Amino acid sequence: MRQPEATVDIQTTPARLEIHTQQGHLSIDNTDWRDALGDGPHLEAMHRIYSTCKQIALQAIAKKVEDGNIMAAIHTRRNAIAELAVESTNDVDNFQFMYMGDASYDNIDIRYQPATVHIQVQQGQVDMDVQVNRPEIQYYRGKLDIYLSDYPSVEIIPPQVNLKI
Structure with missing residues (x-):
């Protein structure tokens, strides 16, 4: 009895993969950084100076009132004019305009738009x-051959016994 191998015919259609991408977009905005260095937009610097002028004027008026109160206190027997002259040499940095922006670690804005990816897959096929x-x-018919390839037998092998005492 024998059986020949099966006849197999295989047809394949390969899978197809298409990938389309667009480039990502990176934008870096460093205007706040330049503004913190004093190299920002001119109009913003002028606006900062303008908005602090009222406060600086009020500080100057308060300083004049304080100086007048010191000079009016004749009963303290101190030399008010000499004290005010010494103090005026130290007041050079009292009134400064801050026209620069705030310095911060977050002054540079980085924005990234990742690329869009379109994937199309056509499945393959196997027929x-x-x-x-x-x-x-x-x-x-009528012919029968019966035979044994090996006769049945059992063989027992005992282990060696150590007789040394």
Whole structure:
């Protein structure tokens, strides 16, 4: 009895993958950084100076009133004019305009738009045509051959016994 191998016909269609991408976009805005260095937009610097002028004027008026109160206190027996002259040499940095922006670690704005990716997949296909071949059987009626390839037997091998005492 024997059976020939099956006949197989395989047709494949390969899968197809298409990927389309657009470039990502990186934008860096350093206007706040330049403004903190004093190299920012001119109009913003003027606006800062303008908005602090009222406060500086009020501080100057308060300083004049304080100086007048010191000079009016004749009963303290101190030299008010000399004290004010010494103090005026130290007041050079009292009234400064801050026209620069705030210094910060977050002065540079970085924005990134990732790329868009379009993926199209066409699946592949496998077509199989299998033809099974029938077994080929040849026999002769009335003929029977029975035989044994090995006769049944059991062999027992005992372990060695150590007789040394």
